[in-house]
Structure formats: C-alpha cells, structure tokens
Amino acid sequence: MLKFFRRKKPDPAAAPEAVAEATDTAAAADTASVVAEAPAVAPEVAAPAPEPAPPVELEPPTLPAAAPGKPGWRERLRGSGFARSFGGLFARNPKLDDDLLDEIETALLTADVGVAATTQLVEQLRRRMKAREFADANALLAALRADLVALLQPVAQPLAIDASARPFVILTVGVNGVGKTTTIGKLARRFRDEGRSLMLAAGDTFRAAAVAQLQAWGERNGVAVIAQGQDADPASVAFDALQAAKSRGVEVLVADTAGRLHTQQGLMAELGKIRRVLGKLDPSAPHEVLMVIDGTTGQNALSQLRQFHAAVNVTGLVVTKLDGTAKGGVVFALAREFGIPIRFAGIGERPEDLRVFDAQAFVDALLPEALGG
C-alpha cells in the first residue's frame, strides 16, 4: 500500500519553536564557526515513522542554500592519505632527480591512485624531466598538479536535471554502507534549496531501519517519501513512486536501493529489474543511475564500478567519505579507467558537505601549494 510522509510547514501560531529552529538553522548557515559546531545530522538508527498524511503539494524551500565553500575542501581533505604523503615529500625540499620521481610514484601508489594511472603520470613527468622542462622540483610539482587536474577534468561533469523529463528519475546504487541514503538526504536538501519539487522512493526494503532512515531525511527536508515497508519488492516501490511522482508532476524522483555486494549475482540482477520496471512507465527512466562509492575503499572501487556498470549502466558517481581517512587517490583511478562523470564528492556528514565535484578544488586540497608547504 502506498504511504505518503511529509513534514508540516512550521506554523508561527501553532509551533513558534519550530520557526525559531528554522531561523537558527538559517543563521547558522551564514556563520562558519557555528556551522563547524553544528552536530552531525545523519540518522544512524531508525527514527519513529511520522504519521501518514494525505498527499499535498510540496511547499517552496524554507531554508536558505548551504554556505558554499565552508568549510573548504582543503580543510576537509587535509587528513587524507594523499595529502599526508605528498605533504611529507614536498616539505623536505627534494632535489629534481630520479629519486624524486620514485618517491612520487610510491606516494601515488600509497594513496590508491592505482598502478595504471600512477605509471602514466610518472612516465609523463620522467619524459619531461629528461627533456629539461623543469627548472626545479617545484616546477615538477606544478606539472604534477596540472596533470592530476587534467585527469579529472573530463569527468568533472555536474548533474544536469533535464527539465523535459518529468520527473527526472535518479536511481541510487552501490555496495553496503557507502553512503547512499545519506547522499540522497543531502541531495534532497540541495534540490529543495534550488526550489525543485521532489519525491524520494524507499527502495531499500531489506531493513525496516533503512525505510525509517530515508523517511527521517524526508521529514527533515519536507519531502514526500514513497514506501511500502520492509520486504516489499523494490521494483514495485520504484514503480509506485514513479507513478505517484508523475501524477503529482514533481520535477525529481530519487530512489534509494539496498546496499549489495557487486559479486552477488541475484542482487545485481534485481537492479536490472528496477531499471526495467521504471522504463515501463517512462522509457527514458532512470535518467541518472548514480553510483555511490566510498572513498576509503581503495582499488576495490574499480571492480565495484565495473560490476554495477555492467548490471545497470552507471551514468554518474558520487565519491563519499573523502574527509577523514580516505586516501582519495581512487578518484583518479576511476576517472582514468571509466571516464564516467563524477557528480558529487561527500566531504562530511552534514547536508552542505555534498559538493559538486570540482577537479581543481580537489587536487588543490590534496597537494601542498609549494615546496616546504
């Protein structure tokens, strides 16, 4: 059975504290220091399901857009394996020689850039060093930085919502625990802030907590969540949700799916079924198959993407958890091997920590500015 969940708009007369809370949140978004102190909002456990309510039109956003660039990429990625190994290397003011290239090679491999991309980058630098293109090690660093940006530039393609697709359907896939549901919650906030009407589909029917987790994000952002509950057929949830989104004329539908290992044939086939069922209502749906990849995964991310791509034709990537201990280098390996657009980077757990992927900002955050830096 279809259920609709949505949050009531704060009514100043009935719930002054709700208005105060919204105002506080808005003020906090303008103040970096306050934002930095704000608690993480990602739900970890099942939240109580809200009261079912009849479907109503979505309201315009009540919260302002998250402040861009706060905190910055560099601040969030400082702890990455990539930043640490290169920070150490260049702080030592190395000489321009083959040893430096060997050290760069080791640093790239250690940071999960992978053998193929590392070899390509290092050999490129070696050729140019032999041709005496670099005056010093600093010039070589500048070249490495430019090469890394060039590797990512072709895949730094933001997600464009095609207005002629109504709704524009985003199917979210990925292995267990990579951040799919959290990313959907962040996207919901983003789309709401852009003034788009949207719906979410609770297609992870493996666990009751998964449905509740998505409902909590929907609640928080005033977005309707279509759910059938635990053990329902996820393809049927997707079908119902697309039907509801079509009849309501919403702009964007984002469907969650259960995490699954790329090696589980049956579960991978289930994704194909979800895809086919969506296609029955709209032959062009899903318009985006967004695969979420955990940035801490390392080279295994390549085989994950290979399998998901074969099963469901991935059109865009989100790399999450690049804050913290992620090495970050797998982003280069993914870009080189697949050329699939990287839409967003997750650099924290709060809604504003989902950033449109920016090749230059990413590389700048990973590498020190200059020698001795």
Ligand SMILES: Nc1nc2c(ncn2[C@@H]2O[C@H](COP(=O)(O)OP(=O)(O)OP(=O)(O)O)[C@@H](O)[C@H]2O)c(=O)[nH]1
């Ligand atoms: N630090 C950090 N944590 C993140 C990020 N994205 C997601 N997480 C955390 O990762 C954990 C798992 O996130 P979920 O969204 O539940 O992952 P999922 O892919 O939906 O998991 P399953 O549905 O169980 O497969 C949560 O604790 C999130 O808060 C990120 O960019 N940075």
Ligand SMILES: [Mg+2]
């Ligand atoms: Mg989930």
